[in-house]
Amino acid sequence: AQKVTQAQTEISVVEKEDVTLDCVYETRDTTYYLFWYKQPPSGELVFLIRRNSFDEQNEISGRYSWNFQKSTSSFNFTITASQVVDSAVYFCALGLYNNNDMRFGAGTRLTVKP
Amino acid sequence: GAVVSQHPSWVICKSGTSVKIECRSLDFQATTMFWYRQFPKQSLMLMATSNEGSKATYEQGVEKDKFLINHASLTLSTLTVTSAHPEDSSFYICSARDPARVVGYTFGSGTRLTVV
Numbered sequence: 001a002q003k004v005t006q007a008q009t010e011i012s013v014v015e016k017e018d019v020t021l022d023c024v025y026e027t028r029d030t031t032y033y034l035f036w037y038k039q040p041p042s043g044e045l046v047f048l049i050r051r052n053s054f055d056e057q058n059e060i061s062g063r064y065s066w067n068f069q070k071s072t073s074s075f076n077f078t079i080t081a082s083q084v085v086d087s088a089v090y091f092c093a094l095g096l097y098n099n100n101d102m103r104f105g106a107g108t109r110l111t112v113k114p
Numbered sequence: 115g116a117v118v119s120q121h122p123s124w125v126i127c128k129s130g131t132s133v134k135i136e137c138r139s140l141d142f143q144a145t146t147m148f149w150y151r152q153f154p155k156q157s158l159m160l161m162a163t164s165n166e167g168s169k170a171t172y173e174q175g176v177e178k179d180k181f182l183i184n185h186a187s188l189t190l191s192t193l194t195v196t197s198a199h200p201e202d203s204s205f206y207i208c209s210a211r212d213p214a215r216v217v218g219y220t221f222g223s224g225t226r227l228t229v230v
Contacts, residue, residue, distance in 0.1 A: 043207075044221070044223040044224055047220075047221075095219065101160050101163060102209070103160070105157060106156070109155070
């Protein structure tokens with residue numbers, strides 16, 4: 001069975017601070033995909049990144065960066081120089097290649113204060 | 115590309131009535147769509163997998179007679195909450211997989227259901 005754990009329920013930072021959101025996953029499959037989504041108060045899910053299990057290269061996109069480490073089954077997300085607009089709930093999710101559905105972590109509510 | 119439209123975005127209904135939520139893939143054909151439910155401050159929980167032309171597959175604990183799913187075409191799946199009760203109030207969100215993508219899940223904008 002697959003499982004995604006986001007141990008941080010809520011995080012509060014002050015604007016311009018860096019913040020890392022943790023994600024640990026479990027799966028017995030060798031081919032899988034990891035995702036991060038942002039859910040602002042309006043509710044829609046905003047896709048941030050997808051990473052496949054064979055690509056451990058870290059990725060940077062603007063102020064966002066992701067650290068994928070298969071050895072620790074982690075896919076952490078860092079926001080550099082956080083802004084108030086980053087305030088949202090962030091979900092890490094796992095998708096298997098042979099299955100269709102995705103499993104979501106519990107989410108981390110990030111609050112960035114001015 | 116890969117846009118999923120969900121309608122309505124919010125609905126308020128009286129207890130005992132039924133509510134239909136639509137999920138459409140606008141620029142691709144989706145043989146499979148997924149319905150999730152999200153309670154306030156909680157994660158998304160998969161309710162069911164909707165398969166075009168066949169019966170939906172429900173997750174354990176989800177009442178199939180209460181949450182009717184119809185996937186009559188390759189671009190439309192509907193979720194009907196029958197005889198709604200206040201405890202059915204939740205955020206419902208659908209997703210669809212674009213088969214042209216290796217693993218491409220696109221989500222609708224969600225429907226906030228309030229049963230009064």
